[in-house]
Amino acid sequence: MDMIDPHKHQARTKIIATLGPAISSRERLLALVEAGVDVFRLNFAHGDYDWLDNIVTMVREVSVEVGQPIGILGDLSGPKIRLGELPPEGVDCQVGQKYLFVKSPVPFDGTRLTCSYEFLVDDLKSGDTVLLADGTVGMKVVDRAEDVSITCEVDRPGLIRSRQGINLPGATLRTPCLTEKDIEDLKWGLSRRLTFFGLSFVRSADDIVKLRNLVKELAPDYEPQLIAKIEKVEAVRELEAITKVCDGVMVARGDLGVESDIARLPILQKQIIRHCNERRIPVITATQMLDSMEEQPFPTRAEAADVANAVFDGTDAVMLSGETAIGKYPVRAVNMMDNIVRCTEDEVPHRGDVDWKTESKNRALVVTEAVTLGACTVAERLKANMMVLCTKTGRTALAISRQRSAIPLLAITDNRLVANKMCLYWGVIPVESDVVSEDPNSILKFAVEWGKKKGILESGSRIVLISDTDWGAEGHDLMVVHLVR
Numbered sequence: 001m002d003m004i005d006p007h008k009h010q011a012r013t014k015i016i017a018t019l020g021p022a023i024s025s026r027e028r029l030l031a032l033v034e035a036g037v038d039v040f041r042l043n044f045a046h047g048d049y050d051w052l053d054n055i056v057t058m059v060r061e062v063s064v065e066v067g068q069p070i071g072i073l074g075d076l077s078g079p080k081i082r083l084g085e086l087p088p089e090g091v092d093c094q095v096g097q098k099y100l101f102v103k104s105p106v107p108f109d110g111t112r113l114t115c116s117y118e119f120l121v122d123d124l125k126s127g128d129t130v131l132l133a134d135g136t137v138g139m140k141v142v143d144r145a146e147d148v149s150i151t152c153e154v155d156r157p158g159l160i161r162s163r164q165g166i167n168l169p170g171a172t173l174r175t176p177c178l179t180e181k182d183i184e185d186l187k188w189g190l191s192r193r194l195t196f197f198g199l200s201f202v203r204s205a206d207d208i209v210k211l212r213n214l215v216k217e218l219a220p221d222y223e224p225q226l227i228a229k230i231e232k233v234e235a236v237r238e239l240e241a242i243t244k245v246c247d248g249v250m251v252a253r254g255d256l257g258v259e260s261d262i263a264r265l266p267i268l269q270k271q272i273i274r275h276c277n278e279r280r281i282p283v284i285t286a287t288q289m290l291d292s293m294e295e296q297p298f299p300t301r302a303e304a305a306d307v308a309n310a311v312f313d314g315t316d317a318v319m320l321s322g323e324t325a326i327g328k329y330p331v332r333a334v335n336m337m338d339n340i341v342r343c344t345e346d347e348v349p350h351r352g353d354v355d356w357k358t359e360s361k362n363r364a365l366v367v368t369e370a371v372t373l374g375a376c377t378v379a380e381r382l383k384a385n386m387m388v389l390c391t392k393t394g395r396t397a398l399a400i401s402r403q404r405s406a407i408p409l410l411a412i413t414d415n416r417l418v419a420n421k422m423c424l425y426w427g428v429i430p431v432e433s434d435v436v437s438e439d440p441n442s443i444l445k446f447a448v449e450w451g452k453k454k455g456i457l458e459s460g461s462r463i464v465l466i467s468d469t470d471w472g473a474e475g476h477d478l479m480v481v482h483l484v485r
Helices: 026-035 049-066 179-190 205-218 232-237 239-243 251-259 262-278 301-313 331-346 366-381 395-402 416-424 439-455
Strands: 014-018 039-043 070-074 092-093 096-101 128-134 136-147 150-154 159-160 163-166 196-199 225-229 248-252 283-286 317-320 386-390 409-413 428-432 462-468 477-483
Touching: 014 331, 026 049, 026 331, 049 409, 070 179, 070 416, 136 159, 163 251, 179 205, 196 205, 205 225, 205 232, 205 239, 225 232, 225 239, 232 239, 232 262, 239 262, 248 251, 248 262, 251 262, 251 283, 262 283, 301 317, 301 331, 317 331, 366 386, 366 395, 366 462, 366 477, 386 395, 386 439, 395 409, 395 428, 409 416, 409 439, 416 428, 439 462, 439 477
Parallel strands: 014 039, 014 317, 039 070, 070 196, 196 225, 225 248, 248 283, 283 317, 386 409, 386 462, 409 428
Antiparallel strands: 092 159, 096 150, 128 136, 128 163, 136 150, 462 477
């Protein structure tokens, strides 16, 4: 019997949608989940706690209504450097014009600029680059007045406005990895049991270690997953060390494209994704994926190709930002992302070679990895319709996800946090149920009923069950092949 096509049921690459005014109603949230959203992102740079409280409550109500785990990512803003106040119409910077960055906050007088980073004057030297307005305006430091100001000359013209971001590629800064606002946002997010926390402007593994230690101090009974946002050149250089201590990575192409040579950005994206695949940790590709859909009902051809290329690269998830937070067509954007992902996945080679020598903090037991490799081989040889797994920590689900099998994986757990974490794992369909504590026959019965309800299974379908008689005990892993009657 031919295998039922899983593409019409659920994309394997996960979709993250940023929350905002465009999707702040329960009906809109439900529509986005039905369109394919697996994880919602909270951008702590926007929205007060009352609004955030309300939206988190609605996301969880929708999760219960659809009977589907939904992860929530709290994105910590980090030490973003921003311009001070400028005239409402902005300032038109022309090539050759000179501006002074000064320490003391002063009204703009045509030449003097200020910013939110108090050590800017101290940390920059002659020849350093200052990029403004997401890199569209560039200046070079040409002179210094010690402890007072630096003089910058415009070499890339454009308009700058109040509170726009400043990037200082190559400069060594003394900004902390966690600001006071980040710590307050973290406390709030931990109290609401968010699934993931993204750390912005990571520079070294120590930044993630500090965040993890703070999480343990603030919530010793809770272990959210920590996502390192790679958006600085220092982080790219330290990627090996960073991926040893984080739970996932985000290729944050906005600031990374400003901090690095934009011509190298596609190469960096591929290198980061490949590195994460080898280390068995989820990786998210983010920023401007369907950017034109903030205003238009249809993306550009280049944007469609960009999403597809991220899938070809091996990304576990793709993320929408302004498209869903403030865009005019949030549901259409998710539908479009989902369609592009599904079409691309049909052409992606599956079952890449697993590097068994690569060490990873997320690596499952050696016996478990061997059994999961065998289960994937058996499932594909038999043209099974679904694999089923009971998992306590999610590590075994991640081991199967890493193998990029074409067979859908139903991962059952009785731990809500683990179920929500698996929303980020490629090809994994998480389900929360107490059936995991029962015998294999009960688990199979549950899986068959679930699969038939979702249209994945029918009479004659085959299931490969990966189970364990004693969770986490090496040597007790087992595999069962079941024919649906």
